[in-house]
Amino acid sequence: MRSKAVSAKRHNAFLLVNYSPPKYLHVRMSHNSARAPTARTEVLSDGLTLVVVSGDWTIQDTLPKISFKGDKVKVQADALGAFDSSLPAWLYVHFKNVRQCDLSALPPRLQSLVEMAEKATLSSDRPSPPGFFENFGSWGIESSHSWGRAFDHIGQTAVGFGRACIGRARVNWSDFTLQLQTAGVDALPIVALLGFLTGLIMAYVGLIQLRQLGASVYVANLVSLAMTREMGALMTGVIACGRMSTSFASQLGSMNVSQETDALRSLGINPVEYLAVPRILAVTLMVPLLAIFATFVGIFGGMIVACAGDLSIEQYLTQAILAIKFKSFLVGFIKSIAFGFIAAWAGCYRGSVAQRSALGVGDAATSAAVLGITLIVIADALFAVIFNLYDF
């Protein structure tokens, strides 16, 4: 008797449903008598769990929670109103692991919506987040791989340069001229501004201290030596990291995403030779020139402050010329070549190992700048030690 009654109601419910295209999203279903979705369970004498669903089920509603034991379930609809995918989703998730689940008493369309969902053969539970030691281990493994890839890339770059020197490398020379323009001429305004301000700040700080000792005139020595040996190259290297490393990492990372680097490989062209060599060469050539420019602009910036204070232009220039030796220029020049190479290499390396996703390209750009600046500072420290050892 009971099953007949349920069956009759089931058919009525199905007519009511007729699954018209939903009109929701913050608009409740236009059922005047919308009832909350409910579900109740009942354990029958033969161990079968009977689950009865009723009411209106929409994806905007909070759905009922049920708990049951046993591996035999029969689901029935009783006064079931309108439903959308929330009901089949609820049925699927609750009964997907039940050994014997009888849905035959449900409206055919609902039954088909549940049966359409393919059962997972693997556990569909979210994987538990890795613990501290797992994370630490993964970090260690990834770091060792990362070092390996970095050395591999350095090696390939060196081979690429060697092959380019003997004219056997396939190098995109149109990229080279374009990067000369981008890394060199286009960077002049920002290098001029930062170089000028660096000289200005150094002169300002130096002047305050040296004035107390009555040695204001040595501010010219301070600024000119610092700019020539250190700050000109360092500032230009950092600017190259900000401009060129990130740019190269994004370019090469995007090419990774769109499989352009794979296309080059498939044509028998080494992407490092074709893409990285012209970029690294262009930046390595341009950064020393920019560093010299920054040095002169910085000395000029220092002159503005010094002359506004205690010194005349003649005094400042004479003192600066006396202070700067050819050796100092050479130190700055050698450093800037290295810094240019590091900035460009960091960008090309991080771009070439970028993950094939938007996030991967972003990460590559960030890590290229970080890697470039870190390596430049480390290299600067090493240069300081080496030049000191050789009294340079």
Added chain:
Amino acid sequence: MNDVAPILLCEDLVVGHAGQPVMSDINIRLPAGKIIAIVGPSGCGKSTLMRVLGGLDEPMSGRSELLGTDLVHATAIERESVLRRSGFLFQGAALFSSLTLRENVELPLREFLPIPSQEIAQLAEYKLALVGLADAMDKLPSEISGGMAKRAGIARALALDPAVMFLDEPSAGLDPVTSGKLDELILKIKESFGTTIILVSHEVPSILRVADFCVYLDSDTGRMGAYAPPKDFLSPEAHAKAHAFFTLARIS
């Protein structure tokens, strides 16, 4: 067909790129719960038309209505409301690469539904299971094949139970078996959810299998060539170019 309120209606529609008309004289009246295929030679403006019909781009002129809203004169809020009731599958699936498939499907649910996280997870799991990706829910888009990405794109488009779905070349680049399964899925979505589906496709066998109506875009004239059930295009009395397109594609 004229008696039923259409879910998609366009009259004298002109669509184009950068101020240049690509296709004109588009007149479509599509009742709810049907599948319409937009076909035509490469570069004739199929995807452009689909984007206009879906409200992603503006038409150059003419009238375009979707879900009873005039998209040409709709306010931003009305347009957003229509877009929320629509689902899109783009050519490259356009999955968010930093999110797992489950998170891709959960994203619209989290944004628009005031329900607990557990229920959002349930809905996402079900939608992915519907497209046969129950085993790949926690994978990233970069870890799955093109066919799986298309299915995941459909699952995300289905997330909010859209009234209308736009599928841009769903079976392009897929093997015949996967393509056939995708056709079955599209038919099941239509039958079970009552969803109206607008799809752009080159695959004539697939169109014949799933579409109720077909729009042929004639790239030579820059006008809509024909609008009829796809089987009609197989008869010699049909629009000549559409007939040639269907028969040649069928033979190949």
